[in-house]
Amino acid sequence: MRTNYVTIMMKHFEQMHLEVAAAAETVLDASTVKDKDTVYDCHRFLFVKSGEGKLFAQNKEIPFAKGTLFILLAGMPHRIVLEKDETATVQWCHFRGSYEDRDLYKMLQIPFHIQAENEDAVSAIFFRLFEELARNGLTTKLRTKAAMLELISYYLDSLSLIDNATPTDDLQKIDQVLKYIDEHLADNITVENMAKQVFLHPNYFIVFFKGILGYSPIQYVNLRRMEIAKSLLLKPDSNVSFVAGQVGMQIYYFSRMFKAHTGLTPSRFRKQAAFIAASSGEEREEEEKL
Known part of the structure; x- marks a missing residue:
């Protein structure tokens, strides 16, 4: 939790x-x-x-x-x-x-x-x-x-987040939905399926979800997909096609959404991240020599 x-x-x-x-x-x-x-x-x-x-x-x-x-x-x-x-x-x-x-x-x-x-x-x-x-x-x-x-x-x-604190009913519902989203990012996630997890009508679920997270359910799913995609693209063995599949999107739509989210294409983001990592490594080596 x-x-x-x-x-x-x-x-x-x-x-x-x-x-x-x-x-x-x-x-x-x-x-x-x-x-x-x-x-x-x-x-x-x-x-x-x-x-x-x-x-x-x-x-x-x-x-x-x-x-x-x-x-x-x-x-x-x-x-x-x-x-x-x-x-x-x-x-x-x-x-x-x-x-x-x-x-x-x-x-x-x-x-x-x-x-x-x-x-x-x-x-x-x-x-x-x-x-x-x-x-x-x-x-x-x-x-x-x-x-x-x-x-x-x-x-x-500075807060001490107490793990064994009793969560409210609303928090338990949101917790269940967020777990469902993370476990099904490679699938077609719909509002109806998310609402079913907590036995709410889809229309009410949208209002309920946005009131707590600040995003609509689909907005949050897409943001979560982009967060996971960015972390996967930083791995040397993950190509763009593989990453698109991991977040449940066809490569064309994935590339468009990723660029709208980051301002960079997935390939460009990956190259830039690799360049920054390499530059940081060289700087550390120079510092160690000094």
Whole structure:
């Protein structure tokens, strides 16, 4: 289940649309924290730079301490309580994604807090966000999105994906479909056959699948075929005709789809990959001589 769990997460985040609404560094004290739950209409990242207290959310009490990074989803009630006479310095940003994000994150059971191993790296990402939002230049949206993706990547890299965690029903269904796809890439995979694996009507299955993966079922199948094709073309003993057969396509249609996907024909991709590999080998040999 672990592999497909990661696949679902990565496919979603690759397509994620982000809009940063606000970001800043704030000093909290007893006068600035509320004694009741707070709910926002956007997602929040909170990074504790200093201070001590507790954060209450989802019927849990989490230490609000230096180095803790929280992701609080839109609509999630939460409350911060500081120790007596304590202040806390936090870096935060509010951001919005697509409407379906919140339900997907819940289904994936993503933890809403981690302990940052490299606090300086996390803080530096926030400072880049602050600078870009203050600059408000031509490329601000691009740069803030890049910083947000880096922050999300850091968060995901730090997660402990628990293999024995009980997956939701939807995750189990998607897991079954993804396994079916990987086992039948050389066959004619239809929406009807995929829907049968999880006993869903084809029309509903398309909506269900796209809501989780971000791609239609056929789009995902073709992307998966191209991923496998690229890995096979890197092997010296795999010719283009063999690779086309392995992903269930006639060579003419395979070549067209591969070029549309990569910008290169399969033969050109293979030659270029071989050239890069040879060049890297020569560079390593030169370094070893030095």
